[in-house]
Amino acid sequence: MPGGRNAADRRTDASYEDYDEAAYDEQGDEKAERRPRARTPAGPLGDEQRRPEALSPVTVTRAVLRDVAELTGKQPSGITALERDNGGWVVEVEVVEDRRIPSSGDILSIYRAQATAAGSLTAFRRIRRYQRGRGND
Structure with missing residues (x-):
């Protein structure tokens, strides 16, 4: 050059x-x-390190539900908790692990997922497993 x-x-x-x-x-x-x-303006992070734009709670939970379904191979049945955490999100998702007849015998799990403000999953783990008829003891 x-x-x-x-x-x-x-x-x-x-x-x-x-x-x-x-x-x-x-x-x-x-x-x-x-x-x-x-x-x-680049701000304190510079052009190459800009923070991704923050998403709404609804958009983040949709992204987390999609990721949980992909990781577990099971369809999530709902969100049980959502909270802000250090600029990101913590989402708890209920999943039917094992369907039984009658449905009161289903085995359910709660997964906790941490996501960035932009909706990218940063952590994921099952925190509880229980039988539907027994509730949250």
Whole structure:
């Protein structure tokens, strides 16, 4: 590269400005007019380490339910708890582990899942297993 500077060098230079790629034609030649690209402030984390956008509790629980179903191979029957935790979420999900006849004999489990504010699962474990007819002793 002419001048010996690569893209990483330019990113660290305080005077470097990002330019819109539409300012170049298909061959990569610079057009006559260069337009600076709109930038948002990087904040304390920098451009590469921005925090993902926080999701609503409903969206997070849907993502967690999908992940629990995939991990357990069982269809979740409902959410039993939801709380904020250090910028993320803790969700407890009830799952029917074993269906029996009559249904009062079903074996249920409660799984606790921790998710980021963006809905990505960070931890998952079964915390309780019980028979439906016995309730939460």
